[in-house]
Amino acid sequence: MTDIHARKSQVRSASFAARRFAHQEYSGISATDNLVAFMEPYLGQTISGYMPIRTEIDPLPAMATLAISGPVGVPVIVGDARPLEFHRWQPGCALKDGPFGAQVPIEVAQITPSVVFLPLLAFDRRGARLGYGGGYYDRTLEILRTKGPVLAVGFAYSAQEIAQVPTEATDQRLDAVVTEKYVLEF
Numbered sequence: 525m526t527d528i529h530a531r532k533s534q535v536r537s538a539s540f541a542a543r544r545f546a547h548q549e550y551s552g553i554s555a556t557d558n559l560v561a562f563m564e565p566y567l568g569q570t571i572s573g574y575m576p577i578r579t580e581i582d583p584l585p586a587m588a589t590l591a592i593s594g595p596v597g598v599p600v601i602v603g604d605a606r607p608l609e610f611h612r613w614q615p616g617c618a619l620k621d622g623p624f625g626a627q628v629p630i631e632v633a634q635i636t637p638s639v640v641f642l643p644l645l646a647f648d649r650r651g652a653r654l655g656y657g658g659g660y661y662d663r664t665l666e667i668l669r670t671k672g673p674v675l676a677v678g679f680a681y682s683a684q685e686i687a688q689v690p691t692e693a694t695d696q697r698l699d700a701v702v703t704e705k706y707v708l709e710f
Contacts, residue, residue: 528692531690532657535646535654536645536654536656536657539645539686540579543579543681543683543684544579545683546681547580550581552585555581555702555704556582556585556589558703558706559677560589560590562700562707566638566675567590567594568594569639570637570639571587571590571594571595571596571637571638571639572599572637572639572640573586573587573590573596573598574599574626574642575626575628576643577624577643580643581643581681583641583679587641588615591614595612595635596612596614597635597637598611598629599660599661600622601624601626601660604658605659607664608661611629611632611634612631612633617631636668638672638674639675639677640664640665642661642676642678644680646686646689647686647689647701648686648687649685649708650697651701651710652695652698653678653689653695654690659694662695666694666696669696675700676697676698676699676700677700677702678698678701678702680701681703682705697710
């Protein structure tokens, strides 16, 4: 294992614990309000949220509000080492189990988002993000960004902020992070 991969693994372990603690203590309202307020200039654009798993902060209330103004989708894993697809989601739509326990819409209606909410384990004030290590979002953002501007918004608990996320050349940067306490733009 290379040094960067070993460092990422160490940070992931610590970040899972920090997120788990924050998740247990969190009431839910302030982060949703912050995310909806941040998204005001982007109303009507095609947005991708995500279906929360484990102790990820829940974007569903914000997604439901944003779906009133424009299309909202969720990521779908279509294979190892492949970019994500985004399928249209609406509050109350029929869902099925997808990979890693994330729900995905039964009806497949692909969309291409211009704003992507990303779950994460850790972030820093440079816009670096640490995910689970599969590289799905990195591959996807790289491809989307070759086709036009895409806003990558990390959605997380403030407790997930660390001094410096270990990064490598393939890691895509965030444009903003929204938490229950603050919003960072890079």
